[in-house]
Amino acid sequence: MDPFEAGTEQQAIREPRLWRDNGWTARVIKNEDDDGWAVAMTPDGQVEPALVGPWTMGRDKKSPKPLDTSAFNTLVKTAAEFVRRHEQQVHAALHRQVDIPRDGGRVSVTLDVEPDEENPSAVLRATDAAGEVLGEVRVSPGFRLTRTSANAWAEAEFSAQALR
Template sequence: MTLDADHPADDLPGEGELPDTIQEPRLWRDNGWTAKVIKNEDDDGWAVAMTKDGEAEPALVGPWTMGRDKKNPKPLDTAAFNTLVKTASEVIRRHEQQLHAMLHKNVSVDIGDERVTVTLDIVPDEFEPYAVLAAHDALGEPLAEVRVSAGFKLNATSAAAWVESGYGKPGAQGR
């Protein structure tokens, strides 16, 4: 940006600060999201990147429509931006659901006439990942909890073996 009488240095955002709202043909920022229309490096078309404020990488990158001149991109507008925000938010939500499903598993087993729910919660520590294996009765009351390898395989067989063993540290049955 060039500084002049219309843009004094005091009015510039500080490092790391972003204006709350920008509504330009190729850059739109509002409600915690930024849409940026970019040249598609793979062909002659255009793409749009949707980035949530504070994130380094876009949550969504997709094709963008050409304008009437068939050379330049169609300008962003309120309707398009709102649709992009909704789509990008859904992508993030699905990613979070998938991650949750990978890190949190549970299985219920019947031991005698008692139903026990066994859960496995993986803690994805960068240096020493591990998991917590826990058991709860039919009312949700905790019965046992033990730290296990992040590679522990929870299934009906391993859960039943753990419960039947008296909740000791699982051995090879969980691998």
């Protein structure tokens, strides 16, 4: 079986300017903006790097410092954290939640945006503490979920008409 076949573990590479291991590839590249060097961190299976950052010059002040185990592990940790934070930001932009008091309990009102270049939409949903859906309606992805809008929707018994 080819070790570079999609869906399989790729072969580890440990060269001065190219390391591949633990699901990541680090490639030391010439920095196009100045005379220095940069390192591009690309997750396996991706074409574009997830993170590009400056890289240290070697002792001769012309060539890049070679990659080593410690540097690679630090780069993997940094790039993975960067990707995780980006995913959290995307999730936060597409999912919002407000909890409001209602009938002696708490009601969670969520707004889930479904991104689509041609036809984006969103779903507004209210659930009680037991997870029972009290109301659900499609709204504009630009709908502004606030405590005030959630309370107004609850006061209208979660009617779609109240949101127009």
